[in-house]
Amino acid sequence: MEKSGYGRDGIYRSLRPPIVLPKEPNLSMVTFLLRNVSCYPEKPALIDADSGETLTFSQLRSTVIKLSHAFLNLGVDKNDRVLIFAPNSIRFPLCFFAVTAIGAIATTANPVYTVNELSKQLRDANPKLIVTVPELFDKVRDFNIPLIFLASKRNQQQFDLKSTPKILSFYDLVDLAGNVTEFPAVSRSVKQTDTAVLLYSSGTTGVSKGVILTHANFIAASLMVTMDQELAGDMHRVHLCVLPMFHAFGLAVIVCAQLQKGNALVSMAKFEFEMFLRNVEKYRATHLWVVPPIVLAMAKRNVVDKFDLSALKQIGSSAAPLGKDLMEECAKKFPPAAVIQGYGMTETCAFISMDSPVVGVRHTGSAGKLAPCIEAQIVGTENSKPLPPNQLGEIWVRGPNMMQGYFNNPEATKLTIDEKGWLHTGDLGYFDEDGNIYVVDRIKELIKYKGFQVFELISSMLTACSYSSSCSCIENLVEYTVPMLPAVFWFFICFINTHQVAPAELEGLLLSHPEILDAVVIPYPDAEAGEVPVAYVVRSPNGSVTEENVQNFIAKQVAPYKRLRNVTFINSVPKSVSGKILRRELIAKVGSKM
Structure with a gap:
């Protein structure tokens, strides 16, 4: 295998040490996430930047246990879908974990969706229950589906699945559980291979589709994301979560991965740049995962200088390519922090590769090296042949975090995952000789510039022929063309292709x-x-x-x-x-x- 990770079989393999995946088949992502809570029970787990409410890891565990019993008492069974339609809060992950702990399937939706957009997802996912907030009530009131409000005020209306849907508050739901201290028995029957989450993505073929992700997918992604922290032996990180929890990036890379590692998570309901900076300062955030527009603002806006952001050790970006120049500009503003980039998609549980914050050349503009246990190919868009380093093609990936397919859509699944398990990302990219992956753009978004200069050249030669009266047109064509054949050939090679x-x-x-x-x-x-x-x-x-x-x-x-x-x-x-x-x-x- 080359230094780049490229093998003779045309496959790039991760240069990072492999992760050890749990082999126990009956293991839910929640049981895995909470496995080490007894080691740091009083450490802050969830902090709500909007309300100031804080839960320790011990309180996180006890609340999720109560909520899991409550969902069962409401008639939510294994494989039932529950929609979470809400902005970020510390109650969002609590409900998410409780739903998946009993083998039910969590699905999420963007709070800015219109009723029409939401109805399409509801028809596909067919949820038994909707978890939302009072501010979004008008968007969900006519679907005739029972509601849970993630609100601080209690709502004492009775919840009855057999009659007109009523509304419960989050605290009504907690009270419904009673004094329970252990997860319900059904939790022990949840398998790693069971579907945990149904996230909707435009994917690689344009139309929104439900991405099927299992408990094993989330477990693998969580270990991949935090491997660098594991190697560093660092156990005191504070992540500010400003990215939406309904999105794969926020849910898998920030919420699940960081909490399973014992890191504190500070939640923000909505993004406002100065409030974001104020919270970084207030909570002494050490790590950020953001998107390029936020990196751009951090690099270019002078208001950043008004805040003490010296606790930052890492600024990570994903969701879209981040240029080398912008990475360098941001790094100058925050000298103690490593500015890194990652790459992933909903279909890969949000993770494929990431820069190392401590090893290698900084600010390359790449998306870093492959995550542990990930394999990749760069495949020619014309002939589907695997390509060596520094050659551009479509990125194909496979690994333990890859989706199982698209919900109720076998045709789209076949278009995206081939018979050998390769997920065709639809992204154009390449590896360099050091094993860094560069994501250039979506193949569908490339601008196709067709070169017509060769035709102009031939046209001008024929025109020149017509001006000569001393010989025939054919003779003129030979006279003018033969000396130019090498140039014609070169122009043809350079410009006839798009x-x-x-x-x-x-x-x-x-x-x-x-x-x-x-x-x-x-x-x-x-x-x-x-x-x-x-x-x-x-x-x-x-x-x-x-x-x-x-x-x-x-x-x-x-x-x-x-x-x-x-x-x-x-x-x-x-x-x-x-x-x-x-x-x-x-x-x-x-x-x-x-």
């Missing part, structure tokens, strides 16, 4: 400009080239950069076909809650104006 432009590459370069706060690059239809890259840019408040300035800035750093054909200045870049740029929104707007 060039692919990765928007993320150009966006990374744009963000390195001192007067640019944010940027997005999308394809624009072109009569000759098919598609060309255009940019939408957010200027810094005191910036005076012009369209020409931006175009020249990029032109100096890229090949001609990657140059920006147009630059438009906007107030903000549309992004999802997980930090991914919503290029489709801008593309649709551009298309509607044509």
Whole structure:
């Protein structure tokens, strides 16, 4: 095996030490998560930054036990689905753990969903119960499904599954359990192979689908995420969770992984930048997992200097590629902290690779080395052949954290997971010679620039022939063409094939400009080239950069076909809650104006 982890069979293997996965078949993710609580019972586990409420690990365990009994008393059985439709709070993971502890299946939804968007997921998942908050009541009131409110005020209405759905508060649910101190007997029958979570993702084929993740998937991902901490022997980390817990990243990488390791988790219900900074300071947060827009703000906004963020040891980013220049700029603002990057997707329980915070070259712009026990291939998009280091292709992965498939969708499952267990990510990337993986962009988001220069060249030669009167057209064609055949051949090789432009590459370069706060690059239809890259840019408040300035800035750093054909200045870049740029929104707007 090469230094990169690349083997003769075309497979890249993790360079990290392997993790030891538990072999006990009857083991739930919750039993695994709480296995070491007796070693640190009074250590803070969950802290609510909005209310100040704190639960120790001992209180975490006892509350989850009570809630698991309560869900059983409400008629929630093994394999029933329970929807959690709520913003972050310390009650979110408590209900999540209680549901999965009894073998029921937790599914989550984005609180900003419209009734129409939510109804599509409800039809697919068919939950028996919805856990939500009073502020979202209008979105769920007409579904005729019993509700639990994650509210501090008690609601004494009786809950009866056989009549019109009533509403219980979180504390009603706790009271329903009585004085229990051990998990219900059904918990002991939960297997690692049982489905634990149903997370909805657009995946690799566009339409939202339910990703089936087992208890074993979450156990493996939790161990992978915290391996570097295990090797460092560090047991005193404080993670601020500002990323949504309904998302795979927040749920698997932050909530489950960190709590199973004994780390404290500080929850924020919504993101507001100054409040985020204030909480980092107040709770002396040592570790952050955020998304590129937050890294961008931390690097470029002067308000950061008003807060004492010296406790930070690590700033991690994922969900979208983070450029080398932006990583370096952020690192200068926070000298004690390692700025690292990770890579994952819902279908891999949010984890595939991660930078090491202590080993190797810093700020490469890569997504680090493969997580323990992960295998990968870089496969040619034209011939499906495995590629060696420094060659670009689709990223395929497999390992113990990979999903079982898409819920009620065998066709989409077959398109994503092949017969050998390889999950086709739909991402374009490559490995370098040191085993670092670089994620370039989504294959579907590449701008396809078609080179027509060869046809222009041939056209000009034929035109030249027509101007000669001393010989026939054929003679002229030979006379003008033969000396140029090498050049014609070279132009043909260079330009007849479609060039692919990765928007993320150009966006990374744009963000390195001192007067640019944010940027997005999308394809624009072109009569000759098919598609060309255009940019939408957010200027810094005191910036005076012009369209020409931006175009020249990029032109100096890229090949001609990657140059920006147009630059438009906007107030903000549309992004999802997980930090991914919503290029489709801008593309649709551009298309509607044509």
